[in-house]
Amino acid sequence: MPENLERLQAIVTDPTLSPAQKARFLSLEAENMLPYPETDAETAQALADGILCDLAEGHAPYKPRYVLPDLSVLLTKGSEYLELDAPETLDEAINCLMIAFHHVPSVTAMPVFIGHIDQLLLPYCDGVGETELIGKIRLLWRYIDRVLPDAFLHANIGPQDNRVARAVLQVDRELQQVAPNLTLLYDPELTGEDLLRLATDNIVACSKPHIANHPLHAAAFDERGYGIVSCYNALPAAGGAGTLVRLNLHEVARRARGIDDFLKRALPHFMDLQFRLIQARMDYLFEQSGFFENFIVREGWIDRDRFTAMFGVYGMAEAVDHLMGLDNSTARYGQDAEANALGYRISEAMAARVEATPVRHAWRARALLHAQAGISTDLDATPGVRISYGNEPDPVSHVKALAPHHAFYPAGISEILTIDESVKANPQALYRLCKGALSSGFREFTANVAGNDLVRVTGYMIRLSDVEKYRREEGSRINTTGLGAEAAKLTGILNRKPRVIAHEYAQGYGQ
Secondary structure, eight states, rough: HHHHHHHHHHHHHHHSHHHHHHHHHHHHHHTTSSOOOOOOOHHHHHHHTTTTOOOOSSSSSOSSOOOOHHHHHHHHBHHHHHHOOOOSSSSHHHHHHHHHHHTTTTTTTOOOOEEHHHHHHHOTTTOOOHHHHHHHHHHHHHHHHHHHTTTTOOEOOOOOOOHHHHHHHHHHHHHSSSSSEEEEEETTTOOOHHHHHHHHHHHHHOOOOOEEEHHHHHHHHHHTOOOTTTTTTEEEEEEEEEEEEEHHHHHHHHHHHSHHHHIIIHHHHHHHHHHHHHHHHHHHHHHHHOHHHHHHHHHSOOOGEEEEEEEEEEEEHHHHHHHHHHOOOOOOTTTHHHHHHHHHHHHHHHHHHHHHSSTTTTTGBEEEEEOOOTTOOOOOOOSSSOOOTTTTOOOHHHHHGGGGGGOOOOOOEEEEEEEEGGGGGGGGGHHHHHHHHHHHOSSEEEEETTTTTTTSSSEEEHHHHHHHHHHOOOOSTTTTTHHHHHHHHTTTTGGGOOOOOTTTOOOOOOO
């Protein structure tokens, strides 16, 4: 039997996959039987060697990787294509959104952004009591988790405090579901400390939500705004990302003769190859796929001019350690000032080159630099610019080591701080740590709390209980459980070192 038929047969007969999951995997195999977008031999070789990675977007990009629809357009105007009138009640608004979610594509074949959910629903809440509102949000959340069971699906709330945002946090804490992923956009001038404290208390209980530094993110975009999608990716509202190609910094460092050679030759060379791959994929999407004839473009949910390209990087920790070794230094990334300073130099150099390099079809004619969160099969390459698993210092030192990187990554950067479960007896400590991290320049604050069933892998969520069932070959109704189980087995994500928050006042955090 030919190899491709064997793969198809293996999918069809896999007892751990649901029919919907089989259909998804079969469609990926079909797409990858098509020719890859045309690029030069050197770029293709870098892709084959694992220096570049297209994150399994497929050989024929017929849809953008991430789509961030402006769903307020649907709620205001209705949809001719979907034969939907503009809603007048909360039930009608929720029903419109539930229908719309199924028509917004992404790399996962499910939506990665379901909107600024509180801002979308708040206008329909007059006369709706608190118990009724929470009940409707609970039903919406259950629908999302059962019908769109993908941990990359993402909702935003904030930055203004409001009753829908509070209802979302209450339901999210109560249900402790993998989907949807959730981010609170926090602005010290708009949000209020009560809502932030509710969010950090939720993190203690269920490791959700992310906390985004709204003033920093807003400054990187325009008046139409942005959304946080998938893991923690910041992208233009009413647009998104056409593609995300990433560069393995560890592999680049292995091809350098020293720090100067890395910065002056190896890194620029492979960044140029990455731009070639990005351009090939963007050209196919915009010039050949026909995607932008879609009704969601015609009806104004998205604008083709608001899609960027994401220039992803990962393996910073291993790259720095390798380069320090070439320089006969024992300094280590995340632990020593000398190694950390080299990491900042690398981030600054990449940011400057990305800003200077035009990309056709991209928003503002430029890609956006992104600290990519890693995938389940990454070996010897820590996600983004994170400190490697098991080598995390105390939380305050951890934040201080990484904060200078955040200025360079407008398309998203995140660390996962793993906190000892003793914080459950002192949840205010996590609130102070979050405040300190954001005031230090963190774009995104994310934490796992030891002992919780819900944990973050790279940015998406899994339940450890689901992983255990998956290991027993019982399958999972959540599409991303398999990815999390594979990451736990191959990359050591569960080896993160839980740390006690003990020095937040001494370091000035939370003051």
